[in-house]
Amino acid sequence: MQTSLLHELVVGTPVISATFDQPQKSVNRYLPGPATQCQYSTTTSKQMRLRTNISETVKRKLSLGARILRVGGVEKVFKQFFNVEEGERLLKVSQSYLSTTSGPLAGFLFISTDKVAFCSERSMKVFTRKGHMLRIRYKVVIPLNKIKCVNQSQNVQKPTQKYIEIVTEDNFDFWFMGVLKYQKTFKYLEQALSQA
Template sequence: MQTSLLHNLVVGTPVISATYDQFQKPVNRYLPGPIPQCQCSTTTSKQMRLRTNISETVKRKLTLGARILRVGGMENVFKQFFSVREGERLLKASQCYLSTTSGPLAGFLFISTDKVTFCSERSMKVFTQKGHMLRIRYKVVIPLKKIKSVNQSKNAQKPTQKYIEIITEDNFDFWFMGVFKYQNTLKYLEQAVSQAV
């Protein structure tokens, strides 16, 4: 893949953060919308659609699990998708969604002794300037030393929907939601960032 193509792929959006002292009132940060969920109804057609969605989800998860086993576990998945320096260790891997301008993107959040990374569960199509189609995975790489803050948040209307926000030193803002084992993942993330300083 050409280097120029990689530089053209957007992996985050810079934001300008304001503090409480600047405005003398709390700052409302953008929270991504909730992860799409199935609506249940008593009508037969909607119940059948719900069953189909559940069976498709279970099928996808089983296929994903088989793929992970075939590669040899999450550590090998991490090494397959990201360059790993000698001595770097994977601390935690968790399924989650990354908030993007196109909506939530399912994938894996990896926390290592050097970086926080995200890789989409599925590959997506991108086109080169010459019109050639490539299939790539959406990836984010954030060196631990470049993380300015890690914040936890939740949806005010639905407190069970929790988010992890990572802000980098150059004011890129990343939102992770639907994080599997949220508290445990947050603990590993905070420890990794504090030890990297």
Template sequence: MQASLLQELVVGTPTISTTYDQLQKSVNRYLPGPASQCQYSATTSKQVKLGAKISETVKRKLSLGARILRLGGVEKVFKQFFSVEEEERLLKVSQCYLSTTSGPLAGFLFISTDKVAFCSERSMKVFTQKGHMLRIRYKVVIPLKKIKCVNQSKNVLKPTQKYIEIVTVDNFDFWFMGVFKYQKTFKYLEQAVSQA
């Protein structure tokens, strides 16, 4: 029973059931400072290594693909990890890394007609107040209505390192890097936000 209560991990905070507005008070300690203005940026202050060995990355991607096939495809994975409205449609799924205070976290970026969501590729260890260890996935859910803008960014020293920044109406920003099919993903993201 206790494991089912902590199945959701939103913005680094285990939650049972909470609204977006209620979550804002607890989120502040997990996010970087207020976001920059909504405009295209050609630089970034941090350089992040995305992986140690190519063989490790390939092995992880193959095992992840096998898991997705076992579950019945990305649509079913999306519905398994996030609450989905009846009319909500999944538009695009892309592998990427989410920038966190602990470093980049590999996972999937889901873009739907209702939200942008991220789910980590691997589960994480979390301890309950009683000291029991649980394994849960790191998840982020951003309703499209709460997104102020999306920006493209790249590292000036390494232009192939491109980033997508999502800025919320309350001036928090989320950075996604190593986005598979970067331009296509950004296009879907812009389109979803403009139609919200």
């Protein structure tokens, strides 16, 4: 796949970012605002909403369980989807959504001793410049040493809607929402960052 095609498949939203005084500092932030700084903001958002269709959620969870059993566990799923360095350990896997320019994308959030990674639950169709169709999974890999900061956020109007924002050194802003076991996942993320 050519670089230009990969560039067209946006894996995050680039933002203009100011210099961060305290990298990897976890603070509360409210949506939406691009990450101009890792600091507290009081804006709200109606942009990122998750559909709460019970039957869709049940089907997805059953599909997830079947996939994990078929491959042989979450560790093997992680190794199948991503390059794993020697000595790298998987700390936490959570179902979540990644905010994209096309809307929330369901998938898995992986936190390891080396990286934060996301992989979509389902593959999607993309076309090469020559018109050939490919089926790929939407993936994001963020090395821990490239993360400037992480933020916990919530929708002010609906405090149960919580978000994790990851801001990278190259001025990309990633929003994860609908994270299963949100507090526990955020703790593992902080632990991984503190040991990186």
